[in-house]
Amino acid sequence: MQRYWRKRLPLGKGGSTAVTAILINGQKLVVANVGDSRAVICKNGVANQLSIDHEPSREKGRIESRGGFVSNIPGDVPRVDGQLAVARAFGNKSLKIHLSSEPDMSEQMIHDDIEFLILASDGIWKVMSNQEAVDCIKHIKDAHSAAKNLIEEALSRKSKDDISCVVVRFQR
Incomplete structure (x- = not known):
């Protein structure tokens, strides 16, 4: 019997x-x-918007207290240690010491006036405002089709970032 041993790959920076x-x-x-x-x-x-975008400039004090820094290069967004454009993330091996992975939480009561929820990655939000995203899909009743439409719209707007999206429709 031949055995295959797979070499363990080092964790990436992502x-x-x-x-x-x-x-x-x-x-x-x-x-x-x-x-x-x-x-x-x-x-x-x-x-x-129900969530908070964790921008490095908003959490500069916490990042610096952990030994990191926030860069502000003209023409670019603020970045942790000149690399990451968010102050909170998980899995970033090289920046873990300077980042937080603690989530922010919010609550919203669902009444008849709440139509739907969009959960999406920054590939959507970098090319669309919250209202543009809502306007893009409010006429689409099927949640799966609405999410697909948002993704297609982000691509048509030349989004260069990761694009993930879930839409949840509420019964009225």
Whole structure:
């Protein structure tokens, strides 16, 4: 019997951001996020952001207290140690000591005026405002089709970042 041994590969420098939501008893929506993945609800046709984008400039003090720095190169966004454009993430081996992976959490009661929820990565939000995303899909009743439409719209706007999207429709 021939055995194959796979060499263990070293961990890369990459990491991730995330946004998640849970609906409790069909009434209370709890959202948690790390990084720049975002949760947005549509309430009576108006976009409301439920999560916080963790920008390095907003958390500069915490990053510096951990021995890191926030760069502000003209023409670029603020970056942790000149590399990462978010102050919170998980899995970034080389920056882990300067980052936080603690999520921010928010709660939203779901009433009849809440139409849908968008959970998406920054590939959507870098090319669309919250309201543009809501307007792009508010006429689409099928949640899967709405998410697909948002992704296609981000691609048509030449998004260069990762694009992930989930849409959740609420019964009215």
